[in-house]
Amino acid sequence: MALTTQTMTDEQRKSVALEYLKAFDNGGVTSTGGAILDLFAEDAQVYFPKWGLATGRAEIGKLFGDVGATLRSIRHDYASFNWIFSGSDTLVAEGTSHGEHQDGAWRAGVPEWGAGRWCDVFEIRDWKIQRVFIYLDPDYAGRDTARYPWLAGTSTKD
Template identity: 35%
Template sequence: MEQQVATEESLAGKRIAITNVYFEKIDNWDPTVLDLMSDDVQFFFPKSGIRKGKEEWGKFGELFGKYLKSIKHDIPQLRHIVQGNFVVVEGSEQGEMTDGTKWPDGKISQGLFCNVFEFKGELITRLHVYVDPDFISADQDRVKALFAE
């Protein structure tokens, strides 16, 4: 039983490390991020729906890159929760849009996110990203309706 617990703890540690590598690769627009994923990876991003497979992931990355110039995750401050084959990561990010607008503004946009990774062994098989894709609070109708000073 001790061996099984040690193996599970070791795998959990590896999976946390893999999620951190994922964020490093995303921050560097490194296409080898796909090496961390299974061929049939399922991916969800708000306003983009659910996509399946590495090819669809690549298409999403191309679309994302058309309006996002840079992104940087605060990797040292990420919070990880491991449960079975899942690693939930909560953290913050900042970046710049292609028009030069930087985010978050610290008032409305906070740059907070939560990602849910599912693993099979050491490969990411499912990734659901929970973030407000309106990084710069351009949706002023909703901002005015929901943000009270």
């Protein structure tokens, strides 16, 4: 891991996190036309539920490729984000999303128990994402209901 050389403000870290989320919505392309992986440090880590921990840009690219291949579209609801700043390199973004997965469409709150709510914990230093741990339900289409007694017999239309 490289030594810290630039001091960043919370708002600057937030701008990097927003660029990452918007690039995800834009098929992995940043606002400047670069690749989403350019936002990451060489030795960065990303965690995604049911995939695991990816370390380094090559593994992160594989994770994003695997997850992205299951999504037809995604849109984060930027106006409703909740940002939590730690006063250090760490910040948390909580929000909602909607889109279409290979198994069907999703929208946060439809149904209330379904996918679409998420929380990302970022560590951003020197204008690069060092770490992002993504917490969400990867069952976007809400098909995994039989294993949960409180959801058995429901559908995403409930």
